[in-house]
Amino acid sequence: MTEHRTPLVEMRNISISFGGIHAVDNASIDLYPGEVVALLGHNGAGKSTLIKILSGAYKRDSGDILINGEAAEIRNPRDAKKYGIETIYQTLAVADNVDAAANLYLGRELQTRWGTLDDVAMEAKAREVMGRLNPNFKRFKEPVKALSGGQRQSVAIARAILFDARILIMDEPTAALGPQETAQVGELIKQLKKEGIGIFLISHDIHDVFDLADRVSVMKNGQVVGHARTEDVTKDEVLGMIILGKVPSKAIPGPGAMKI
């Protein structure tokens, strides 16, 4: 099945260290079109670091990144965006002091014929996208810091999907949200999946993502413990992978699997 298709993203043998600490050690993960892969692990397991390499925030020490089977050069966030990789960071990474439209287009502003900012067009498009995502959103003129957590989240998500992302990375997408907003994000993920977008969900809480994901990849101490299809394993088995590094029989073990 999936094995015969070309993965949308393949990260092979990625390593990065900060001052002698191996934050990510020889990690390999992949992602297919229209698939949701949950990247799980404790805080400090290296999952955010691994994904920041894909989004261009960090530069890897070694390893390869393949997009659609071709080697990709990702040295900064701009490069990543060229490959259609959009990231929603845990910290949301919005500029608090400017409004929603300015945040949506940050770094890719629409300009008029004279090279000035086309604020009106940006606001119009922002109203359209936000209307689809969060119809209750009305505060287009206020700086983002005046918004609630959920509203800020929708701004961050809108920014990612506005530019036809093919690969979407969501780092703890629901950590700051209430139950209703979490459900909204879940719906959104299903919708994006239908459009053929590949999604990485990163979380330290298995309950957030298990039902949304097609596969899980578990990391521990910078290494990949293993991969499994969610239909083949139970939540408890995945917890065992996260906590102990114990790989159930139906999962594929990685370099970080517990040696028996």
Add this chain to the structure above:
Amino acid sequence: MADTLQSSTSGGARQAEANPVTRFFRATEIDTRLLGMVGALLIIWVGFHIMTGGLFLTPRNLWNLSVQTASVAVMATGMVLVIVTRNIDLSVGSILGFSGMIMGVLQAQMLPQLMGFNHPATWVVALAGGLLVGAAIGALHGSIIAFLNVPSFIVTLGGLLVWRGATWFVTSGQTVAPMNASFRLMGGGTEGSIGATASWVVGALACMAIVVAIINARQQRKRFHFPRRPLWAEYFLCVLSCAIVMGAIFVANSYYWPVNIARKYAEANNIPWPEAGLFIPHGIAIPVLMAIAVGIVMTFIATRLRFGRYVFAIGGNPEAAELAGIKTRWVTVKIFTLMGVLCAIASAISTARLNAATNAQGELDELYTIAAAVIGGTSLAGGTGTIAGAMLGALVMQSLQSGMVLLGIDTPFQRIVVGVVLVMAVWLDTIYRARAK
């Protein structure tokens, strides 16, 4: 969900409940903070007017005030961008001194030999030289800050010493004078003003620009079906802005040439000397026009261009800006280069006004510039600030100083007052911001 309920039961109901003053400000979208500053300025003006027995609010004093403010106001516009990105520039006074000295030496010593004495292009070449020097110094500072990761405080503290020392070295400490006659126009004075007719023309153009801008903004919002200001608010803003412009021009035109100069002018042009005296209005001073032009251009850069958007985004969240793919380092280099250019413009104004380039020119200006920006609402925490606010801040600082000079207060005491006012202003602003949240 609480949000939704509130906004769906609508602004209409809420607006009706609010008191008329709140409603007025919401409709006109006037920045209350800026209005507060204008209020403070008026209090200072009226206060000094009463204390000096009617010397402050005269056309002559207001005209002088505008000219004296020009130099610091020009630099304050750049300082806003520097502070918004969480940097500081302590070297602006020294850059002003150095580029002023370069412009002085160019026009008083080098160019007369190369191009001949009083060549009509002397002032252009001198000014261009100064602007280049300012830009180069700014770019150097910006590059060290952005690419070598040295904090801007340290880089520009070094710059403060280096360029002040370099100023001395250009002429071994000698003052360079006099300046070229055309160059001197940038300093204001009787010659360096544009006269009554031209001032009225400038005023009329400004009013037309205001009307066009308001109509254009309204049409843009209409095209995309966005909420608009009520019509009465548009008219009110239009009339108010035009009244302020025309009022300022009326004041500038009410300040007449001093009697001796008018008499000389009459003799030179064979105009018979009238009994009542000859009243030739100054009109707007050229340095003030330059400062206003700089203010407009800088506001345009800060609000209408990508560069300006990036400056504010970096100030709000440097990490987010970097992750959004903004070349933050280049933006920093550009900001400091721009600051250097503005220092050179300010330097042209003050060198021309003094009719000399000296070693000490611009000393302490860095502090007045920072103070102007901060009083004008630029937050040292980064992310907020307006060009207009900073220019108003410069006017507040200069008003305090001029007022105290008129009152005959000693220099040391003037500094004490300015220092206390700076701290008080920022304290009041902190309270305002805490409430606004």
